[in-house]
Amino acid sequence: MSGIILGRYLTIAGGAHLLIHSLFKKFLIKQGIGIDPPAWESIHRDIKLSIYSTLIFAFSAAFSIFQFDRGYTLLYSDIDRYGWWYLGFSFVGVLVLQDTYFYFMHRLFHHPLLFRWFHLGHHLSRQPTPWTSFAFDPAEAIFQALFLVAIVFTIPLHFATVIALIMTMTIWSVFNHLGFPLFPSSGYFRWCGRWAVGPLHHSLHHHKYTKHYGLYFTFWDKLLGTEDPNYYPVDLPDKSLQSTKDVMLSSIDN
Numbered sequence: 086m087s088g089i090i091l092g093r094y095l096t097i098a099g100g101a102h103l104l105i106h107s108l109f110k111k112f113l114i115k116q117g118i119g120i121d122p123p124a125w126e127s128i129h130r131d132i133k134l135s136i137y138s139t140l141i142f143a144f145s146a147a148f149s150i151f152q153f154d155r156g157y158t159l160l161y162s163d164i165d166r167y168g169w170w171y172l173g174f175s176f177v178g179v180l181v182l183q184d185t186y187f188y189f190m191h192r193l194f195h196h197p198l199l200f201r202w203f204h205l206g207h208h209l210s211r212q213p214t215p216w217t218s219f220a221f222d223p224a225e226a227i228f229q230a231l232f233l234v235a236i237v238f239t240i241p242l243h244f245a246t247v248i249a250l251i252m253t254m255t256i257w258s259v260f261n262h263l264g265f266p267l268f269p270s271s272g273y274f275r276w277c278g279r280w281a282v283g284p285l286h287h288s289l290h291h292h293k294y295t296k297h298y299g300l301y302f303t304f305w306d307k308l309l310g311t312e313d314p315n316y317y318p319v320d321l322p323d324k325s326l327q328s329t330k331d332v333m334l335s336s337i338d339n
Contacts, residue, residue, distance in 0.1 A: 086143035093255060094135055094219045101215035101259050113265075127210050131220035134206050138219050138226040145230035149237050159241040167241060176246050179236055180253070180301055186232050187300035192311070194225060195294055203228075213291050218258035257301060261287040280304065289313055 105113065106123060153160045164172070194204040206222040221229060233251075236242065242250075263284040277283070282299045290297035296313040299306050306312035 086146045087139055090142050090146070091136065091139045093252075094139065097255055097259050098135075098215040098218055101263065105215070105263065123214055128214060128216045130206075131210060131214070131216040134221060135216070135219035137223050138221045138229075141223060141226040142230050142233075145234045149234055153237070158237045159239065160237050160244060160247065161241060162244055164243060164245075167243075171241075172243055172246055175240065175242055176249055179240065179242070179246075179250055182236070183232060183250075183254070184299060184301040185305065187229075188298050188305040190228055191298040191300075195298075208291060208294065211291055213262040213264050213288060215259045215262055218255070218262045257282075260284065264288055286316065289316060 102123070149158060149160075152158050161167070167175075191204075194200060203222055203224045207217065207220050207225070210217045210220065237247070261282055261284055265288070266283065266285040280303055282297070282301055282303060286297055286299075286303065293313060296311055297303075297306055297316070298311055303312060
């Protein structure tokens with residue numbers, strides 16, 4: 086399990102890093118996206134923390150599989166048991182539950198009494214990179230893993246749904262830690278920028294610790310007043326993508 090989880094992280098985060106800083110670097114610069122060269126010291130630190138997270142997630146995954154073999158979980162493999170419609174319903178439902186759990190856990194870990202022990206390691210990367218996506222302090226990784234363990238005992242989930250959830254969590258986390266906005270703010274992307282957490286939304290969290298705690302969606306930040314009032318992804322120029330550095334400096338100055 087450790088090898089599978091670590092391989093997934095290295096493949097997706099490493100692939101994103103390669104695309105950004107090698108294959109598509111010139112193209113992104115031409116689009117007006119400011120890309121700072123990665124700090125290798127920061128990347129090494131993130132990878133080290135990610136290895137600790139891998140061991141914790143691997144243990145929780147192995148524990149869940151062991152309990153499935155003993156018949157104690159609600160995992161199932163026969164699609165006809167709940168029907169095809171339930172695959173999509175359970176997938177979206179768990180995403181909403183995870184986003185809610187993460188928001189309140191994330192906000193709690195920013196409390197001064199807890200931050201140093203639970204969340205400091207992740208924020209050592211002021212400018213996030215794809216490698217930061219999995220870089221959690223061990224204590225935080227345990228609480229992240231507890232959610233994934235809890236749902237297999239409380240919600241009937243097909244194995245395909247679990248795999249889809251894990252891949253969505255991994256890819257979305259890497260995407261949110263790109264460090265720059267990837268899409269223009271027009272049409273469909275305008276709507277997404279309001280309701281879905283993206284690279285710019287989360288990058289601002291690494292600069293403003295008291296804002297933007299969401300994982301997938303922005304509605305908890307909106308509802309509880311933790312969205313930066315100067316965060317307006319819909320106002321970015323449509324003809325070219327403004328550099329993240331300019332956007333963040335403008336927001337911080339305001």
